[in-house]
Amino acid sequence: xxxxxxxxxxxxxxxxxxxxxxxxxxxxxAGMTRAKNTGNILMKNMMDFCxxxxxxxxxxxxxxxxxxxxxIGGFDPLIRGTYDFGTLPTWCYVIFQTVFCxxxxxxxxxxxAERTNFxxxxxxSLLISAVVxxxxxxxxxxxxxxxxxxxxxxxxxxxxxxxxxxxxxxxAAILGPRIGKYDKNGKPRAIPGHNLAxxxxxxxxxxxxxxxxxxxxxxxxxxxxxxxxxxSIFMTTNLAAAVSTCTVMIVTWIRYKKPxxxxxxxxxxxxxxxxxxxxxxxxxxxxxxxxxxxxILVVFSVEFFDKVVKIDDPVGAISxxxxxxxxxxxxxxxxSTDGGLFYGGGIHYFLVQLLGMVSVIAWVVVTMLIxxxxxxxxxxxxxxxxxxxxxxxxxxxxxxxxxxxxxITEISGALDVNENTDLGEDDVEKATPSQVDAxxxxxxxxxxxxxxxxxxxxxxxxxxxxxxxxxxxxxNDLGVTGMTVTQVMGCGIQKGAGEYYRGxxxxxxxxxxxxxxxxxxxxxxxAVVEAAKKALYTGHIxxxxxxxxxxxKVVKVxxxxxxxxxxxxxx
Numbered sequence: 379x380x381x382x383x384x385x386x387x388x389x390x391x392x393x394x395x396x397x398x399x400x401x402x403x404x405x406x407x408a409g410m411t412r413a414k415n416t417g418n419i420l421m422k423n424m425m426d427f428c429x430x431x432x433x434x435x436x437x438x439x440x441x442x443x444x445x446x447x448x449x450i451g452g453f454d455p456l457i458r459g460t461y462d463f464g465t466l467p468t469w470c471y472v473i474f475q476t477v478f479c480x481x482x483x484x485x486x487x488x489x490x491a492e493r494t495n496f497x498x499x500x501x502x503s504l505l506i507s508a509v510v511x512x513x514x515x516x517x518x519x520x521x522x523x524x525x526x527x528x529x530x531x532x533x534x535x536x537x538x539x540x541x542x543x544x545x546x547x548x549x550a551a552i553l554g555p556r557i558g559k560y561d562k563n564g565k566p567r568a569i570p571g572h573n574l575a576x577x578x579x580x581x582x583x584x585x586x587x588x589x590x591x592x593x594x595x596x597x598x599x600x601x602x603x604x605x606x607x608x609x610s611i612f613m614t615t616n617l618a619a620a621v622s623t624c625t626v627m628i629v630t631w632i633r634y635k636k637p638x639x640x641x642x643x644x645x646x647x648x649x650x651x652x653x654x655x656x657x658x659x660x661x662x663x664x665x666x667x668x669x670x671x672x673x674i675l676v677v678f679s680v681e682f683f684d685k686v687v688k689i690d691d692p693v694g695a696i697s698x699x700x701x702x703x704x705x706x707x708x709x710x711x712x713x714s715t716d717g718g719l720f721y722g723g724g725i726h727y728f729l730v731q732l733l734g735m736v737s738v739i740a741w742v743v744v745t746m747l748i749x750x751x752x753x754x755x756x757x758x759x760x761x762x763x764x765x766x767x768x769x770x771x772x773x774x775x776x777x778x779x780x781x782x783x784x785x786i787t788e789i790s791g792a793l794d795v796n797e798n799t800d801l802g803e804d805d806v807e808k809a810t811p812s813q814v815d816a817x818x819x820x821x822x823x824x825x826x827x828x829x830x831x832x833x834x835x836x837x838x839x840x841x842x843x844x845x846x847x848x849x850x851x852x853x854n855d856l857g858v859t860g861m862t863v864t865q866v867m868g869c870g871i872q873k874g875a876g877e878y879y880r881g882x883x884x885x886x887x888x889x890x891x892x893x894x895x896x897x898x899x900x901x902x903x904x905a906v907v908e909a910a911k912k913a914l915y916t917g918h919i920x921x922x923x924x925x926x927x928x929x930x931k932v933v934k935v936x937x938x939x940x941x942x943x944x945x946x947x948x949x
Contacts, residue, residue: 559690
């Protein structure tokens with residue numbers, strides 16, 4: 379047997395890149411879910427790979443590549459048989475296929491996030507790696523009946539992504555939605571992820587690793603033809619992802635009045651998934667249209683599962699991997715330069731792709747229904763309500779927080795949005811006193827017990843983030859030299875604005891605010907209040923709120939000075 383060093387090195391490097399996709403999935407899923415479940419997300423993505431690796435070695439690889447049967451390969455525990463993978467040693471090909479298996483398994487994690495029993499998830503991961511993925515993988519890549527029909531899935535739109543997306547859909551449907559996801563009328567509520575920066579990092583990692591996912595599937599880099607093929611694959615992969623991302627940005631901009639960040643991140647992955655099946659057979663023009671279609675599909679698919687069938691998918695994995703995986707599979711039959719419908723190949727190729735797509739979906743739906751139901755009846759698929767509310771980190775892993783040393787605020791609950799907060803005048807100079815008072819309320823608290831005023835007052839001002847600098851300048855201009863600033867969460871009668879997250883209107887429950895505390899001794903309290911009202915006013919209910927308290931005692935620790943004397947010396 380003669381091996382090619384170029385082919386082996388390229389395949390091993392690509393395998394390492396595909397392995398690193400686990401980090402991308404972990405970051406993306408963690409960022410798009412709540413902080414109280416971050417540790418659980420990280421554990422699941424780690425264990426997908428660590429459970430899948432020995433199971434695929436023990437059972438899965440043999441089922442997938444151990445024979446040429448139409449439905450199943452064979453049974454070759456520990457991979458002791460003789461294989462011929464051309465210029466690649468057996469173990470090189472094994473590790474390359476192992477990381478693909480792990481990718482299919484980890485897709486499910488995001489859709490079933492925040493409510494799945496960890497033991498149940500580990501059992502799922504074992505079974506999909508042992509049986510479900512290898513059998514359908516054999517049909518496509520192992521010489522099975524779909525391969526014999528001419529079904530084409532170069533790097534896994536069907537074999538990896540659609541399998542994972544379909545399993546995710548079945549699992550999320552059986553689990554049911556997260557607590558608070560739907561109101562009593564069935565209307566979906568947005569549950570924003572806690573860290574979009576983390577999610578974006580995950581997407582960038584996945585995009586980078588996808589060059590190994592698709593490009594590495596050549597498993598060859600030793601001839602001029604290999605070099606040309608890999609170069610073309612890199613180009614089509616990148617172009618489809620970029621076009622899909624732009625498309626999602628535009629579609630969400632039109633539908634939600636603002637470009638949706640998390641949905642746009644999904645758009646990048648949607649394009650990558652869709653191009654994966656045919657990246658070796660399409661031109662850049664074909665890749666452009668595949669990316670365009672994927673970008674449109676992923677937005678409406680997310681809305682469909684969220685609003686119509688009411689399957690709660692926190693990260694959009696069903697749409698990204700399932701729906702766009704199916705799209706990419708069908709697009710091979712349309713855009714392939716080697717037999718595609720748009721290139722004069724007739725309808726046959728498309729029908730073969732359609733048959734493969736439907737068959738794999740049916741296989742995964744049936745097998746995963748059985749697996750999930752058995753797991754549910756034995757160890758339980760979903761955690762109890764109190765565990766879900768507190769977060770899986772503390773109950774499932776004994777982890778108080780995945781962000782020790784950092785404060786991560788969880789925003790939950792649901793309040794009705796007030797439809798009209800506009801007072802009819804946005805210029806404070808033209809506004810009537812009643813309009814200003816309605817927008818910036820002032821509450822005065824006298825000394826408890828009716829004691830005589832000390833002449834000192836505490837003024838607490840709750841202000842919108844966008845108005846803090848304006849307020850600070852106004853107070854400084856008035857002579858206020860010291861203040862205490864705190865980031866807070868709150869809401870009033872306005873209940874926030876009607877914003878969108880992933881196509882669902884936000885319940886604007888607790889909004890981020892700033893609380894400014896100042897102690898007034900020699901300045902007029904009324905002057906401070908009026909300056910604050912003028913600085914904060916925009917003409918809407920909820921511009922701010924001001925609380926005035928009598929202060930009975932002030933002590934400066936450094937000098938021991940008290941009351942007004944303690945306020946005069948500015949530190």
